Amino acid sequence: MAVITDKKNINVTTLNKEEKQVSAKSVVYNTKDLNLWYGDDHALKNINLSIYENEVTAIIGPSGCGKSTFIKTLNRMVELIPVVRISGDIRYRESSILEKSYKVEALRTRVGMVFQKPNPFPKSIYDNIAYGPKIHGIKDKKILDEIVERSLRGAAIWDEVKDRLKENAYGLSGGQQQRLCIARCLAIEPDVILMDEPTSALDPISTLKVEELIQDLKKDYSIIIVTHNMQQAARISDKTAFFLNGEVVEFDETDKIFANPNDKRTEDYITGRFG
Numbered sequence: 001m002a003v004i005t006d007k008k009n010i011n012v013t014t015l016n017k018e019e020k021q022v023s024a025k026s027v028v029y030n031t032k033d034l035n036l037w038y039g040d041d042h043a044l045k046n047i048n049l050s051i052y053e054n055e056v057t058a059i060i061g062p063s064g065c066g067k068s069t070f071i072k073t074l075n076r077m078v079e080l081i082p083v084v085r086i087s088g089d090i091r092y093r094e095s096s097i098l099e100k101s102y103k104v105e106a107l108r109t110r111v112g113m114v115f116q117k118p119n120p121f122p123k124s125i126y127d128n129i130a131y132g133p134k135i136h137g138i139k140d141k142k143i144l145d146e147i148v149e150r151s152l153r154g155a156a157i158w159d160e161v162k163d164r165l166k167e168n169a170y171g172l173s174g175g176q177q178q179r180l181c182i183a184r185c186l187a188i189e190p191d192v193i194l195m196d197e198p199t200s201a202l203d204p205i206s207t208l209k210v211e212e213l214i215q216d217l218k219k220d221y222s223i224i225i226v227t228h229n230m231q232q233a234a235r236i237s238d239k240t241a242f243f244l245n246g247e248v249v250e251f252d253e254t255d256k257i258f259a260n261p262n263d264k265r266t267e268d269y270i271t272g273r274f275g
């Protein structure tokens, strides 16, 4: 970075190319003093995190530290649990999504979610993908065909299923079903994709395919992934947040977290000393 003086004799800062790329990234989500309780159980404690556009953000930490709870607050799914109480603020693209007036349906069309276990509908491969767009009022068969093909291509599964679109999705392998679920997510053209341990039920080859897909998807989407797999976080994410007992211990560039963490607890976790 260089500091130069402009015509009015005011110091202005010029950014080098790499800094410009960083500064140009928009914040998609910003949480401020986010707290969540399940009854008396304080599951999230003062979470202050920013999630950036076109990045993969990994959430890591030992079992029960609040990873899934955190990502389920981002689409307000966690509220479906009656005992949940939340305080603080979550901003999604400038809107405070915890406000009563915020339309959660609108959020769900912008934020897709992929779960640990692939959960296709008991329908044909085609109908799995067309389902969301149809609910949003698209009836034209030609447009639906286009969406189905584009989404399946986007999830790198088109070539494997293009000749069996009418077959039941349950006939696909686990890894194919997971990519189908990612395609189903893409069909609604989301802005953000939340992934809760999306490869933990998959074999190593399917895991690799999904990891490659995630890397590819970040060109167009912002991805937040919960993972127990440290190598996976190191391989595919740009930023990593380390959660412990409902708190964020450290949040930084993934390279920094894995090579030179600031906090001893992060180091102990990533080197396998606990968790």
Ligand SMILES: Nc1ncnc2c1ncn2[C@@H]1O[C@H](COP(=O)(O)OP(=O)(O)OP(=O)(O)O)[C@@H](O)[C@H]1O
Binding pocket: 038, 041, 043, 061, 062, 063, 064, 065, 066, 067, 068, 069, 070, 081
């Ligand atoms: N539906 C629920 N009702 C009550 N408590 C819950 C519920 N879901 C989670 N919790 C509690 O909240 C805390 C955080 O759980 P959460 O599932 O978010 O952790 P996690 O880090 O995702 O764990 P894991 O890695 O095992 O999936 C835990 O103490 C858990 O028992």
